[in-house]
Amino acid sequence: MSPLMRAYLFVFAAFLYLPIAVLAIFSFNASELIDGS
Amino acid sequence: MAENGPIGWRPSRALLALPPGLFVLVGALVPMAILVVFSLFRVEDLTLVPAISFDSWSKIFVDPLYRHLVGISLTYGLITAALAGLFGYPLAIGIWRMSNTWKGVALIVLLTPLYTGDLMRLYAWRLVLGTEGLVNAFLLWIGIIHAPLKILLFSPFAVHLVLFYDTLPFMVLGLLVSLERIDRDLIEASRDLGASPLDTFTRVILPLSIPGLAAGGFAVFALAAGDLLTPQLMGGTSGVTAMAMIDNLFGTAFDWPMASALAVALLVSLLACLVILGLAVSRLPPVQAVLRGGAR
Numbered sequence: 106m107s108p109l110m111r112a113y114l115f116v117f118a119a120f121l122y123l124p125i126a127v128l129a130i131f132s133f134n135a136s137e138l139i140d141g142s
Numbered sequence: 143m144a145e146n147g148p149i150g151w152r153p154s155r156a157l158l159a160l161p162p163g164l165f166v167l168v169g170a171l172v173p174m175a176i177l178v179v180f181s182l183f184r185v186e187d188l189t190l191v192p193a194i195s196f197d198s199w200s201k202i203f204v205d206p207l208y209r210h211l212v213g214i215s216l217t218y219g220l221i222t223a224a225l226a227g228l229f230g231y232p233l234a235i236g237i238w239r240m241s242n243t244w245k246g247v248a249l250i251v252l253l254t255p256l257y258t259g260d261l262m263r264l265y266a267w268r269l270v271l272g273t274e275g276l277v278n279a280f281l282l283w284i285g286i287i288h289a290p291l292k293i294l295l296f297s298p299f300a301v302h303l304v305l306f307y308d309t310l311p312f313m314v315l316g317l318l319v320s321l322e323r324i325d326r327d328l329i330e331a332s333r334d335l336g337a338s339p340l341d342t343f344t345r346v347i348l349p350l351s352i353p354g355l356a357a358g359g360f361a362v363f364a365l366a367a368g369d370l371l372t373p374q375l376m377g378g379t380s381g382v383t384a385m386a387m388i389d390n391l392f393g394t395a396f397d398w399p400m401a402s403a404l405a406v407a408l409l410v411s412l413l414a415c416l417v418i419l420g421l422a423v424s425r426l427p428p429v430q431a432v433l434r435g436g437a438r
Binding site: 106110111113114117118120121122123124125127128131 | 233310
């Protein structure tokens with residue numbers, strides 16, 4: 106598989122998981138808020 | 143006896159077709175028939191009156207608002223299908239060329255985001271695209287923009303992006319099914335006969351994968367055109383589609399005949415688009431060549 110194709114697949118994997126990653130990051134923030142820290 | 147199958151009895155084709163036939167009849171045709179019947183009713187003093195009235199249908203044909211809403215839904219469907227085909231094809235090719243182990247991993251990567259649920263994904267995208275979201279924060283940080291972009295959220299761009307995100311796996315899966323059925327000997331034969339990789343792609347792989355492209359495209363088109371939540375939550379004022387109107391008419395407005403007529407009109411428009419697209423695809427020269435080859 107060419108490096109270009111590999112890069113394309115990685116970019117789309119990142120695109121697919123971007124919203125989930127953002128939710129995960131916000132979930133940590135939310136737990137900090139709940140703790141009052 | 144051998145011709146009667148291993149248990150001594152071979153069911154006829156009609157009998158085998160009965161369970162899926164019943165499923166389609168009860169699951170799709172009966173609700174559609176009920177919608178058609180409801181579309182002929184009238185509403186008087188917030189009560190559904192069973193009478194044969196074409197008021198709702200005449201509104202559908204006369205009032206440009208309904209045609210406009212159906213048009214918006216179909217446009218969302220068509221653009222999403224085109225985007226999914228354009229960006230999904232290289233993805234499917236990439237996954238198809240992987241080893242079986244990596245193919246499994248890639249399919250898990252592709253399908254897992256679907257398990258998170260519609261609403262969760264939509265709210266996550268709002269966090270990404272909002273004025274204080276991830277994209278704006280990044281663009282401000284690198285200095286490309288000096289004030290948050292407002293067109294990222296509550297715009298047709300946001301609706302198209304999220305519809306594309308939601309439906310991409312269906313396009314890739316449709317394409318993969320088609321690509322997996324291609325006889326690898328054909329690809330090898332084209333290379334042995336001196337075809338360049340581009341020739342092999344355009345003359346062998348692409349024509350043979352068009353059924354998958356069409357199947358994926360039809361699935362994406364129907365899913366995107368019939369989506370309610372994505373345009374509503376991501377589109378703002380541009381998110382008013384035929385589905386949103388149907389939801390409003392069935393719920394708040396209590397105008398079930400109008401909602402039913404609009405639902406049937408949307409479905410008929412979708413089917414008409416699919417038939418036209420199907421005919422157009424089947425007349426493409428590479429598809430004609432495949433169909434002729436299959437007939438031999």
